[in-house]
Amino acid sequence: MLKIVVETENGERHVRVSAEELAGLVRRIGADGDRFLVVQRIPDLPGVFAQVWYRTGGDYTLEHRDGAADRHFQAKAERPGTVIAAITGWARQEAGWDGALAWSRLDMGPTQEMSPLDLDEDECEAWEERVRAVLVGGYASRAELAEFAEEYLVTGDRRPVSREQAQALADRLWRERVAEQAAWQGETDPERLTRAFTVLREAGVTARENFTCCRSCGQSEIGGEAESDARGFVYFHTQCTDSAAAGHGLTLLYGGFDGSSATTAAIGHEVVAALDAVGLHAEWDGDPGRAITVTPLDWRRRLVG
Numbered sequence: 001m002l003k004i005v006v007e008t009e010n011g012e013r014h015v016r017v018s019a020e021e022l023a024g025l026v027r028r029i030g031a032d033g034d035r036f037l038v039v040q041r042i043p044d045l046p047g048v049f050a051q052v053w054y055r056t057g058g059d060y061t062l063e064h065r066d067g068a069a070d071r072h073f074q075a076k077a078e079r080p081g082t083v084i085a086a087i088t089g090w091a092r093q094e095a096g097w098d099g100a101l102a103w104s105r106l107d108m109g110p111t112q113e114m115s116p117l118d119l120d121e122d123e124c125e126a127w128e129e130r131v132r133a134v135l136v137g138g139y140a141s142r143a144e145l146a147e148f149a150e151e152y153l154v155t156g157d158r159r160p161v162s163r164e165q166a167q168a169l170a171d172r173l174w175r176e177r178v179a180e181q182a183a184w185q186g187e188t189d190p191e192r193l194t195r196a197f198t199v200l201r202e203a204g205v206t207a208r209e210n211f212t213c214c215r216s217c218g219q220s221e222i223g224g225e226a227e228s229d230a231r232g233f234v235y236f237h238t239q240c241t242d243s244a245a246a247g248h249g250l251t252l253l254y255g256g257f258d259g260s261s262a263t264t265a266a267i268g269h270e271v272v273a274a275l276d277a278v279g280l281h282a283e284w285d286g287d288p289g290r291a292i293t294v295t296p297l298d299w300r301r302r303l304v305g
Contacts, residue, residue: 001016001017001018002016002019002022002088002091002092003016003041003042003091004016004017004040004041004091005040005044006022006025006037006038008029008036008038009029009033009034009035009037010033015042016042019088022039022084022087022088022091023080023084023088026080026083026084026087027080027084029052029054030054030056031056035053035055036051036052036053036054037052039051039052039087039091041091041093042304043174043178043181043302043303044141044142044174044303045174045175045178046067046171046174046175047066047067047069047071048065048066049065050062050064050065050087050090050091051063051064052083052087054080054083059076059077059078060076060077060078060079060080060082060083061074061075061076062074062076062077062083062086062087062101063106064090064098069108069109069111070105070108072106072108073098073103073104074103074104074106075098075101075102075103076101076102077101082100082101085100086100086101112164114162114164115162117160117161118160119160119161123153127149127153128169128173130152131145131148131149131169131170131173132173133242133245133246135170135173135174135177135303136177136245136299136301137210137238137241137242137244138241138245138299138301138302138303139209139241139301142170142171142174145170145173145174146163146166146169146170146171147166149165149167149169150162150163150165150166174303178303181302181303184300188300188301189297189300190299190301191301191302192278192279192280193250193294195278196274196275196277196280197209197234199274199277199278200234200270201227203270204227204229204230204231205230205267205270205271206222206225206226206227206230206233206234206235207233207234207235208222208225208233208234208235209235210236210238210241211235211236212235212238213237213238214237214238214239215237215239215253217237218235218237218253219253222235223257226257231256231258231263231267232254232255232263232264232266232267232270233255233267234252234253234267234271234292235252235253235254236250236251236253237253240252240253244299245301247299248295249293249294249295249296249297250293250294250295250299251291251293251294252271252291252292252294254267254271254291254292255288261288261289262288264288265286265287265288268284268286268288268292269286271292272284272292275292275294280297281294281295281296282294283295
């Protein structure tokens, strides 16, 4: 599978497609409402993407940007095979992937200067720390992180951070995190957790990561997530994610959909067994009234957005 996300004009989003699937998407475009696709790498990097535009009967237009407006290039191609070879090479980051096409740099116009932040030192530090915490949690896309950065300090009529300022902070922190995770080796604890949740779902337990904002909302909404044959549930909410990202372990909430303590206890034992099977340690005394805590836990969740 290619480590990319492909978005098409008709609103489809394809994650980690094969080379054959990517080729199929390129060959498909051309009709009204389905004339272009945009490709981003995983993890997404600010200002790094490739895109293809095509109207049936014309030439293909292929573009790629390499981090900044003055690194935005365009080329034309007559045949889909040429485009497929180039964009697949780009996705794989192969040396010389762009050699078969005649590229020209596009003039994207002057870059506007961003106004300085209207924040005092303490407020700016607290703002950046909170945005970084959301980033380390690992569930926000780059766009969601920028939106959070823009809205975090809003009070009444005061909006001290512009969209451009928020995007600049989100992009800077995102790049730092991508550089950090490049050194991570092997399976991480959050990936082990996802594996355990997958096993639980296959066994009839509704399992959700980073589900709702708090326990109250989670308990009221988890029933709506249940598969038709689900016997019970396990989840953790965003406050649990924040705690795990801060190094305090992860709290898991669980229960049975029939409301009985016996079913809740049985689900608890299933959860602990699934965690143990993937190499994660759970602290739980078997009491259905107590949450399960996964600790110690090295929270290094790879960015996917």
